[in-house]
Amino acid sequence: MAIQTPAIEVENLVRQFGDVFALDHVSVSIRKGEFFSLLGPSGCGKTTLLRCIGGLDIPDEGVIRIDGTDAREIPAHKRPVNTVFQSYALFPHLTVRGNIAFGLQMKKVAKPEIEERVKRVMDMVQIAKLADRKPAQLSGGQKQRVALARAIVNEPSVLLLDEPLGALDLKLRKELQIELLALQRRLGITFVYVTHDQEEALVMSDRIAVMRAGKIEQMGEAEALYENPRTRYVSTFLGSCNLLEATVRQRTPTGAVVQTTVGELRVEGSIPDRNKFTLAIRPEKVALCAPGESAGENRIKVKVVEVIYIGSETHYVLKAGEQPLSAEAMNVKVGHQGFDIGQDAVVHLPAAGLLVLDD
Amino acid sequence: MRRPSFPLWLVSGFLYVFMYAPIVVVIVFSFNVAKHGGPWTGFTTEWYQQLLRPAYSIASELKVVEYREHIKQLELRTLFNKISEILLQPRNDKWSAAINTGILAFASTILATALGTMLGYGLSRYWFPGKKLFSLLMYIPVVIPDIVMAVAMLSFYAMVRDWLGLFELGMTTMIIAHITFQIPFVAIVVRSRLAGMDPAIEEAAHDLGASSWQTFWHVTFPLMLPGVLAGAMLAFTLSLDDFVVSFFTTGPGATTLPILIYSSVKRGITPDINALSTLIVLASVIGTLGVTLLQRPAKPSGG
Amino acid sequence: MANRHQGEVRFGEQLSARGQLLRSALTSGPSILWVTVFLLLPLVGVGVISFLTRGEAGGYELPLTFGNYTRFAGWGFFGYDLLYPQIILRSIVLGAGTALLCMLAALPLAFFIAALPGRYKNLALTLVLIPFWTNLLIRTYAWQILLAPESWITRAVALVGLIEPGTPLYPSAFAIYIGMVCDYLPFIVLPLYSSVEKIDWSIAEAASDLGADGKRVFWHAILPQVMPGLVAGVILVLIPAMGQFVIPDLLGGAKTVMLGNAIQQQFGPSRDWPFGSAIAFLGMGVVLASLWFYARYAGEKGGEII
Numbered sequence: 001m002a003i004q005t006p007a008i009e010v011e012n013l014v015r016q017f018g019d020v021f022a023l024d025h026v027s028v029s030i031r032k033g034e035f036f037s038l039l040g041p042s043g044c045g046k047t048t049l050l051r052c053i054g055g056l057d058i059p060d061e062g063v064i065r066i067d068g069t070d071a072r073e074i075p076a077h078k079r080p081v082n083t084v085f086q087s088y089a090l091f092p093h094l095t096v097r098g099n100i101a102f103g104l105q106m107k108k109v110a111k112p113e114i115e116e117r118v119k120r121v122m123d124m125v126q127i128a129k130l131a132d133r134k135p136a137q138l139s140g141g142q143k144q145r146v147a148l149a150r151a152i153v154n155e156p157s158v159l160l161l162d163e164p165l166g167a168l169d170l171k172l173r174k175e176l177q178i179e180l181l182a183l184q185r186r187l188g189i190t191f192v193y194v195t196h197d198q199e200e201a202l203v204m205s206d207r208i209a210v211m212r213a214g215k216i217e218q219m220g221e222a223e224a225l226y227e228n229p230r231t232r233y234v235s236t237f238l239g240s241c242n243l244l245e246a247t248v249r250q251r252t253p254t255g256a257v258v259q260t261t262v263g264e265l266r267v268e269g270s271i272p273d274r275n276k277f278t279l280a281i282r283p284e285k286v287a288l289c290a291p292g293e294s295a296g297e298n299r300i301k302v303k304v305v306e307v308i309y310i311g312s313e314t315h316y317v318l319k320a321g322e323q324p325l326s327a328e329a330m331n332v333k334v335g336h337q338g339f340d341i342g343q344d345a346v347v348h349l350p351a352a353g354l355l356v357l358d359d
Numbered sequence: 360m361r362r363p364s365f366p367l368w369l370v371s372g373f374l375y376v377f378m379y380a381p382i383v384v385v386i387v388f389s390f391n392v393a394k395h396g397g398p399w400t401g402f403t404t405e406w407y408q409q410l411l412r413p414a415y416s417i418a419s420e421l422k423v424v425e426y427r428e429h430i431k432q433l434e435l436r437t438l439f440n441k442i443s444e445i446l447l448q449p450r451n452d453k454w455s456a457a458i459n460t461g462i463l464a465f466a467s468t469i470l471a472t473a474l475g476t477m478l479g480y481g482l483s484r485y486w487f488p489g490k491k492l493f494s495l496l497m498y499i500p501v502v503i504p505d506i507v508m509a510v511a512m513l514s515f516y517a518m519v520r521d522w523l524g525l526f527e528l529g530m531t532t533m534i535i536a537h538i539t540f541q542i543p544f545v546a547i548v549v550r551s552r553l554a555g556m557d558p559a560i561e562e563a564a565h566d567l568g569a570s571s572w573q574t575f576w577h578v579t580f581p582l583m584l585p586g587v588l589a590g591a592m593l594a595f596t597l598s599l600d601d602f603v604v605s606f607f608t609t610g611p612g613a614t615t616l617p618i619l620i621y622s623s624v625k626r627g628i629t630p631d632i633n634a635l636s637t638l639i640v641l642a643s644v645i646g647t648l649g650v651t652l653l654q655r656p657a658k659p660s661g662g
Numbered sequence: 663m664a665n666r667h668q669g670e671v672r673f674g675e676q677l678s679a680r681g682q683l684l685r686s687a688l689t690s691g692p693s694i695l696w697v698t699v700f701l702l703l704p705l706v707g708v709g710v711i712s713f714l715t716r717g718e719a720g721g722y723e724l725p726l727t728f729g730n731y732t733r734f735a736g737w738g739f740f741g742y743d744l745l746y747p748q749i750i751l752r753s754i755v756l757g758a759g760t761a762l763l764c765m766l767a768a769l770p771l772a773f774f775i776a777a778l779p780g781r782y783k784n785l786a787l788t789l790v791l792i793p794f795w796t797n798l799l800i801r802t803y804a805w806q807i808l809l810a811p812e813s814w815i816t817r818a819v820a821l822v823g824l825i826e827p828g829t830p831l832y833p834s835a836f837a838i839y840i841g842m843v844c845d846y847l848p849f850i851v852l853p854l855y856s857s858v859e860k861i862d863w864s865i866a867e868a869a870s871d872l873g874a875d876g877k878r879v880f881w882h883a884i885l886p887q888v889m890p891g892l893v894a895g896v897i898l899v900l901i902p903a904m905g906q907f908v909i910p911d912l913l914g915g916a917k918t919v920m921l922g923n924a925i926q927q928q929f930g931p932s933r934d935w936p937f938g939s940a941i942a943f944l945g946m947g948v949v950l951a952s953l954w955f956y957a958r959y960a961g962e963k964g965g966e967i968i
Contacts, residue, residue, distance in 0.1 A: 056562050057671050075676045076565040077574075083566045089559035093581045102577070103567035154567065363777040371774035374767055378793045378847060381804030388807055398812045474693045481689025484673065485682045493690075497697055499705070502953055504905020506922045507708075507942045508701065510929050514711060514939065515704035517721075539700045542693050558673055565674030574674065600797050602908060607929070617799050624803040624912065636800040643796040651788055 005068040007032045007158050007190040008053055013062035015048050015214075022048040023059065024214035030158075030192060035184050037193045037201040039238070040211035046194045047086075049211075050160050053192065054083045067157055077106075081158040082151035086166055088143045090135040096122075096146050097131040103154040121153040124183070141172050148180075158190045165200070177203055198238045202226060210234050230358045235280045242286065242325050243357075244279040255351070262300045262320040268351045278357040285353035286327035288316060288339060289346045298349045304339050314339075318347065382640055389633035406634035413450035420445045453635055456619040462530065463605070463615060464598040467537035472591040474538065475545025479590075480583070482546065483553040500540040501547070509607035512536050516608065528610030536608040537598045544597060545590035552586025553579075592650060705946070712939035722936050730940035746924070746941075753921040754948070757904035760842040761896045764850045767843065768895060772854040772888075776861075787855065794848035802912050805841050806832055809913075833915025841909045846902070850895030857891025897956060901949055921945045 008030040015023040022045045030036045038046035051057040053064060055076030064071045071079055082103070091099050097118060104114045122128045125145040135143060144164060151159055164180075165173045181204050184191050195201050201208050202222050209219040210233070218225060218234045229235035232243060246258035248271065255268040260279065267279065294301060302325060306317035314337050318325045327347060331337055339345060363371070392401035421442065429438040449455050482494050500508060512535075516526040526532050560582070564574040602617035609618060616639065623632045670677065677685070712730050714722040734746045775786045793801060808815055809831035816831050831837055861884060869883040870876075907922025914920070919927070921941060928938025 054566055055671065055676065056566065056674055058676065076562070076671070076674050077568050077570055081566075083563070085559045085563055087557055087559050089557055089563040091560060091564070091578055091582075102564070102569070106564075106567060106569040106573050106577075150563075150567065362779075363774045367770055367774050367777070370770045374771050374847070375789060377844060378790070380808060381801045381844060382793065382796060384807050385800060385804045474696060477689045478693035481686050481691075481693075485677075485686040485689065486679075487683050487686035487690070490686070493694055496702060497694065500697065500701055502901060503705075503946050503949055504902060504922065506905050506907045506925050507705075507946045507949075510925055510938060510942050511701065511704035511708045513929060514935060515700070515707055518707065535700055539697060542697060546693065562674035571675050596795060600795075602799050617797060620797075620799050620803070621908070624799075624806070628803060628806060636797070639800060640796050644792055647788065647791050647795045651784075651791065 004032055006030055006065075007034070007067060008192065009063075009065040009068075010049070010053070011063040011065075013049065013052060013059045013064065015045070015052060015057065015059045021045075021214040023052070023062075025062070026214070026216055028209055028216060028219065030190060032157075032190055033188050035181070035191045035193065035204055035206045037195060037205035037208045038211055039195055039198060039201040039208050041196055041237070044211040045214040046196075046211050047162055050083070050162055050192060050194050053158070054081055054160050055079045056083070080156055081160055082154050082156040083160040083162065084147050084151050084164045086163045088135075088147040090138075090143055090146055090150070092135050095132050095134055096127060096138070099135070099146055100150045100153050102150065107154075117153055121149045124152075125149045125179075140168050141176065144168065144176065148183075152183075152187060152189065156189065158192060159184075161191060161193045163194055163196065166195075166197075173200070180204065202238070208238075210237060212237075228355065229280065232278060232280070232357055232359055235355070235357065239282060240326065241280045241282055244281070244323070246277055246279045246356075248275045261323040262325070265298050265349060265354060266351045267354045267356060269356065271356060272358075278359065280355045280357055281349055281353050283315070283326040283328040285350060286325060287348040287350070288318075288327050288329055289348055290338070291344045291346055293348075294346045296348070298351060298354075300347050300349065302345050302347050304341055304343045304345055307339060307341055309337075318345070320347070385633050385640065386637045388628075389630055389637045391630045391633070393630065395627060395629060406631040409631060410453060410634055410638070413454045416450070417445055452614070452619060453616075453631075456614050456616045459530065459613055460599060460615040460617075463533055463537060464595050467534050467541060467598050468591055468595040470534075471538045471541035471594045472545050472587060475542045475590055475594070476549050476583075476587050478542060479546035479549030479553065479586075480579075483550045497546065498543050501543050505540070505601070505603040508540060509536075509604045512539070512604070513607045528608060528613075530609075530613045532608045532610065533605055533613060533615075536604050537601065540601075540604065541594035541597055544593050545587075548590035548593060549583060549586045552583050552589075556582055596646070708939045709943050711936050712943045714936045716934045716936050730937045731944075733937060734940055734944065749919055749921060749924050750944070750948075752918070753904050753945075756838065756842065756906075756910075756920060757900050759839065760846060760903040761850075761900045763839065763843045764846050764899050765892065765896060767847055768850040768854050769892075771847075771851050772858045772891075775851075775855055776858040790848050790851050790855075794852065798845050799908060799912075801845055802841050802909050805837060805844070805913055809837050809840070832913050833918070835914065835918050837913040838910050838918060841913045842903055842906065845909065846899045849898045849902075850892075853894040853898065854888060854891040857888040861887045893956070897953070900952070904949060905945055 006029045008028075010026060010028045013023045013026045014021065024045075026045070026049060028049075038049060040046050048057060052059045053066070053071075055071070055074065058072075066074075066079060066081060091102065094102065100118045100121060101114050104117060109117075119128070122131060125148055127142060127145045127149060130138060130142060130146070135146070138146065144167075147164070161180075165176055168176065177200060180191075193201075193204065205222050207219065207221050208225050210217045210225065212233055218230050220228075225234070226238055229238060229241070232241075235241040235243070244260040244262065244265075246260045246265070246267070248256050249259050249264065250257045251271060252266075255266065256271040257264060257266050258279070265279070289299070291301075293299070300320045302318040302320045304316060305319050305324070308315040308317075309331075311331075313328055313330050316327045316329070316339060318327060325347065329337070388399070389406060390402050390404065391399055392403045392405075393399070424438070424441050424445075426438065429435070429441075447458060478497065482490070482497075512532075516528060516532050519526045561574055561579055564578040565571075569577060600617070602621060605615050606618055606621065609615070614622075616635070620632060620636060623629065672682075711722050713726050713728070715725060715727055715729070717723045734750075736742050736744060736747050771790075775783060775790070778786055807813065810816065811830040816825075816829075819825055819831065820829070825831070865887070866879050866883040869879045874882065905922050906920060907926050910918055910920040910923055911926070914923075922945075925938050925942050925945065928934045928941065932938075
């Protein structure tokens with residue numbers, strides 16, 4: 001594959017508000033045509049990063065390149081990017097058609113072309129019927145579509161989306177996630193998508209950057225990020241995780257044997273030089289077995305404290321001595337799944353599922 | 360919330376009567392026969408006829424203007440001069456006071472709305488050193504008693520007149536004074552309108568490729584326009600109602616309706632002043648109802 | 663912020679500090695200049711004149727003196743005289759009294775309007791707006807008719823025995839209060855009503871569920887919620903009421919001179935501008951001081967001015 005110029009390149013970006021670093025030396029490179037998500041809780045700096053890329057905020061330090069061009073001195077209205085705002089920010093005095101045509105009119109595109117392109121985009125996001133309405137007469141989902149149409153009609157090289165589905169109810173959000181993804185694949189535009197919803201990020205993104213306190217904590221493809229979180233923060237923010245403090249007992253060629261609060265465990269993979277670290281294991285990797293099946297490595301006796309039945313799967317809260325553990329299992333058996341509150345059981349923590357964290 | 364209780368009805372009813380008693384009494388006594396006020400002696404519309412007599416003569420004079428000829432020959436300036444000559448011709452003190460009040464209110468409102476809108480926009484959008492202090496100082500006309508404002512301007516005009524020979528008291532000084540106290544009111548209304556707007560809307564305009572001018576004319580201005588109009592309405596009413604500032608900054612030949620009413624009342628209330636006041640009250644009622652109806656939000660249709 | 667000097671983005675627009683200054687000059691500049699030239703400097707001028715001496719034929723001249731202020735404090739040409747200290751006290755009492763009476767009247771009225779069903783609510787509100795927008799002068803002089811010796815009201819009051827038959831109710835301090843409350847009532851009803859509309863009644867219900875009686879529910883669950891409107895309304899009444907000159911002039915007569923009338927007297931018939939300026943300057947001081955006091959103390963609970 002030929003080396004492409006990245007759509008967005010950010011180097012050592014700093015943005016300070018008073019004493020608070022909204023962006024603390026952030027560097028990231030976003031590929032052309034990629035669906036890239038910035039994931040983190042509110043106040044982590046993800047929206048600030050998006051605004052800096054869009055030209056709605058100026059970084060104090062650092063470089064932003066859009067399509068290889070230094071964008072620092074380019075004002076917002078000349079950047080080849082468009083934003084879908086969290087509040088939609090539709091122009092209340094213009095109709096849906098007027099809103100969508102706005103960008104093209106400002107660039108003095110010829111009238112027939114504007115008409116043609118607006119119509120095409122309205123068909124694409126299925127709002128042709130609403131063309132003559134004012135924003136006040138639209139539902140949340142409709143506004144969202146208009147905001148999207150208004151941005152993509154300009155055929156930007158990058159589309160910035162700031163929690164675009166945040167204000168919608170769950171069902172509509174799921175529908176629009178799929179539509180948005182299909183649209184992105186069809187248009188081939190680079191999407192930079194800000195969200196605090198980890199599931200949304202996992203469903204939609206090619207790559208995700210998890211942000212925390214103005215820094216990118218970890219970045220990677222959705223699957224890699226989920227399967228291999230590097231820090232406690234990422235492991236618990238993206239999905240949930242059991243965390244165990246571990247002390248190295250013995251190093252082996254394939255890994256190590258460690259002592260934890262639940263007993264001795266064998267761990268695979270590269271082991272850091274430190275003797276103490278944190279182990280993480282996803283609840284769905286924790287295999288719950290009958291009390292008799294205690295033979296073999298990494299098996300621990302537990303007590304079932306809570307059983308949460310949610311239809312397709314069941315979540316268990318367990319206790320190994322004082323250490324709480326959670327486990328999740330698909331309800332593959334027909335009928336009762338076999339574990340009740342207060343019952344003794346055994347869990348198997350497969351060595352491959354035990355992750356060594358950096359912090 | 361529960362319905363108002365009987366004692367609440369009673370108290371509120373009394374308060375409404377209390378607020379309307381002076382208005383009603385002015386209207387009633389405008390139909391009184393007694394020439395020099397005093398008790399009720401009988402019903403007449405004489406005072407209204409006297410008041411409106413100039414209107415009849417104006418109407419008849421306006422009728423004979425040859426509009427078509429002028430418009431055909433594009434002598435619009437001549438036409439304008441003719442009409443304004445008829446309107447502005449001195450007829451009686453009440454009529455010229457009304458004309459003066461109108462000129463004062465319109466001239467000051469137009470200028471104050473332009474200035475106040477710019478101020479409101481500037482203060483809500485741009486930073487400059489000392490902005491906090493200046494935005495406080497700009498609101499002084501709102502908070503100081505009008506008599507203090509009035510004498511300050513009076514002495515200022517006197518000082519400048521002594522030095523430079525400018526500012527002979529009259530319509531110009533009155534217009535300047537009115538603009539001064541109208542500016543902050545317009546600015547407050549415009550500013551609160553701007554403060555209620557989602558900042559992302561203007562960001563969106565820039566984001567979609569609009570330059571600063573384009574954003575202002577296509578987005579910001581249309582959105583702040585209701586605030587500008589509301590500010591202008593407020594400024595206009597303040598000018599119409601003002602007595603104190605006008606009283607101190609006016610000069611010979613520039614009497615306004617409030618000044619006329621005040622000086623007449625000081626000599627004794629007469630039915631013709633009541634008739635004049637009634638017409639002013641009528642105008643206020645129409646104005647209030649008009650604004651109330653205009654401000655009623657349009658119902659969203661469909662959905 | 664260090665960043666301000668490099669420029670920042672506001673409302674999507676990238677501006678340097680110089681750009682902001684330029685735009686401020688173009689937008690706020692003309693108005694600031696206007697108000698400064700035509701009001702702020704003249705106010706300073708009033709301050710300066712108040713330290714000058716009255717000229718032979720009116721006007722003012724050197725030398726500088728504190729005489730105008732000491733005269734206002736009571737040390738006149740003929741020894742100590744309480745006239746002016748009384749005037750200032752009377753004005754403050756009039757302002758505070760008017761504000762108090764308006765507040766007592768506005769509370770039931772605002773709750774009444776808020777309790778009406780939709781259509782009648784708009785009507786009741788419009789009925790408050792009409793006097794609000796009607797010329798104050800007209801509404802004031804009308805009380806001369808209403809309180810004249812031959813009016814029904816005066817006769818009724820005489821019949822009850824509160825006054826001698828045939829004596830007028832105006833001019834008097836009573837007439838001033840009537841005129842003041844009548845004129846300023848709408849100014850406090852409107853902001854108070856908008857607070858009453860926003861009351862969360864579930865708090866009051868919770869309080870009465872918890873056993874609070876009517877009085878305590880009002881004091882602890884309702885009054886705090888309408889405080890912002892009440893305070894704003896009181897300010898809207900108090901300030902113009904203290905400086906009023908038309909209402910005392912038309913309804914009060916010679917015995918009840920207020921600050922406003924005293925200023926008018928000096929700038930008008932007496933032609934003693936330095937002394938008038940001193941009174942005006944002090945009057946402004948009283949108003950600005952009470953506003954500052956409000957912003958400092960009451961403002962913390964009461965919300966914003968205006």
